[in-house]
Amino acid sequence: MLKSPRKFVKPVTKWVFEINWRLTGLIIPLVLFFIFFSLHYSSTSNGFNAFYPVQFLLRLPFASEDDRGSNKEELLRSKIAVCLVGGARRFELTGPSIIENILKEYPNSDLFLNTPLDSNTFKFSLLKFAPNVAAVRIFHPEPLPVNESHVRVLTAHNSPNGIQGLLQYFNLVEGCLTMIKSHQQKNNFTYDWVVRTRVDGYWNAPLNPQSFVPGKYLVPPGSSYGGLNDRLGIGDLSTSTVALSRLSFIPYLDSAGFNNLNSEAAFKAQLTTQNVTHVARRLPFCVVSDRRYDFPPGRFGVPVAALSSPGPLSGAKCRPCTAVCKGLCVETVMESVEREWSWTEWENGTLELCDAHKEWESGWEKIFDQVVGKKLAHARKRIESMEIGDCVKDFHKLRKRSVYWSAPPVDEICTLGLSPS
Ligand SMILES: *[C@@H]1O[C@H](CO)[C@@H](O)[C@H](O)[C@H]1NC(C)=O
Ligand SMILES: *[C@@H]1O[C@H](CO)[C@@H](O)[C@H](O)[C@H]1NC(C)=O
Numbered sequence: 001m002l003k004s005p006r007k008f009v010k011p012v013t014k015w016v017f018e019i020n021w022r023l024t025g026l027i028i029p030l031v032l033f034f035i036f037f038s039l040h041y042s043s044t045s046n047g048f049n050a051f052y053p054v055q056f057l058l059r060l061p062f063a064s065e066d067d068r069g070s071n072k073e074e075l076l077r078s079k080i081a082v083c084l085v086g087g088a089r090r091f092e093l094t095g096p097s098i099i100e101n102i103l104k105e106y107p108n109s110d111l112f113l114n115t116p117l118d119s120n121t122f123k124f125s126l127l128k129f130a131p132n133v134a135a136v137r138i139f140h141p142e143p144l145p146v147n148e149s150h151v152r153v154l155t156a157h158n159s160p161n162g163i164q165g166l167l168q169y170f171n172l173v174e175g176c177l178t179m180i181k182s183h184q185q186k187n188n189f190t191y192d193w194v195v196r197t198r199v200d201g202y203w204n205a206p207l208n209p210q211s212f213v214p215g216k217y218l219v220p221p222g223s224s225y226g227g228l229n230d231r232l233g234i235g236d237l238s239t240s241t242v243a244l245s246r247l248s249f250i251p252y253l254d255s256a257g258f259n260n261l262n263s264e265a266a267f268k269a270q271l272t273t274q275n276v277t278h279v280a281r282r283l284p285f286c287v288v289s290d291r292r293y294d295f296p297p298g299r300f301g302v303p304v305a306a307l308s309s310p311g312p313l314s315g316a317k318c319r320p321c322t323a324v325c326k327g328l329c330v331e332t333v334m335e336s337v338e339r340e341w342s343w344t345e346w347e348n349g350t351l352e353l354c355d356a357h358k359e360w361e362s363g364w365e366k367i368f369d370q371v372v373g374k375k376l377a378h379a380r381k382r383i384e385s386m387e388i389g390d391c392v393k394d395f396h397k398l399r400k401r402s403v404y405w406s407a408p409p410v411d412e413i414c415t416l417g418l419s420p421s
């Protein structure tokens, strides 16, 4: 004899309903928790942080109203300029992380690139993957005139290329502001935010909305070298105008009596004399560097982070390496490093150190690929095996996508870095 299937169906549905009613109070918060959690996880290229939601909830009550930053929906509706400055150097490692964690995180943002031409410039072909490109400026570097005002205000100490190097850097940063203002004027609008960042920054997590603080200029803590960490800055148009006018403020600092300033100290002087308040907030990027530094670093030495450190590293120097110093070792090393100089936040396992007194270790490519995952490893290999033809094709695509373009011929850029096969 066959039983009617309805006899089974009814009790089962009833059971499901009962459970549903009883658990609704629990299920809704759980679902919300997991949506939030998975959104965060999926948008994080690398850092898997199971405590993120907990940390997030714990942090809210302690943040004051105007220090809390902005909310994502609001930011997605606003106008954001992302200013990228510097030489291409290791852009095959850093570029894709910038695209994922800044540009794609804020797909409404416009990219402005200001960079001197060299044999690595071809690596910018990767920017064909960027969501919006407003302006690309690639220029033949030329020495800038140095006058007494510059010599009085600035110091060549600790700058690899002396005062000329500082002026080149200031010019690069200020040039980005000029590009932004020209784009605004041509299109009759103004940006709400300017994110100023570096070509050599490697990001291991998304730029979060709390980093946009109304009315203040945001800088990362640490790496302050007697002034303010100038490896990244975020602010509205008026604070950014002060922060990015690095070259044109020198005569002003001169007449205000400042002298012997390094880049960070000049940056601080520039903000304070203009009454721009700054706020420090940790940010998930490090500056990938080929430079060698003694290990362990002395009081005024430079700690070099392993690129695999969980972070946030707030712009500390880094390279892909097998970390030689973790946990207690980091504590010992970092407690001897001068806080007002190269020090960076290290507590709770965020920082692991390389012995960077030699060149990058052999096999660093494999280390890098493992840390960053498939997508970024693929971009690195794409550049490693790039041929002139690929470069030219990609650059033409980038050029088509860029509203403003000022650069040497694409063939010149590609042959400068890649030898014909
Ligand atoms: C130095 O050059 C800057 C332009 O870079 C100019 O604004 C300033 O007036 C000059 N200062 C002196 C003392 O010549
Ligand atoms: C620019 O925008 C303003 C208001 O948004 C408008 O009044 C003005 O006519 C515009 N100018 C041009 C040249 O489109």
Ligand SMILES: *[C@@H]1O[C@H](CO)[C@@H](O)[C@H](O)[C@H]1NC(C)=O
Pocket: 273, 274, 275
């Ligand atoms: C900054 O504030 C001081 C004191 O309130 C004031 O004297 C000075 O003019 C201000 N400077 C600027 C550039 O606004």
Ligand SMILES: *[C@@H]1O[C@H](CO)[C@@H](O)[C@H](O)[C@H]1NC(C)=O
Pocket: 345, 346, 347, 348
């Ligand atoms: C490290 O963790 C402890 C305990 O959770 C916390 O009190 C402290 O603020 C953390 N330090 C940093 C720098 O985040």
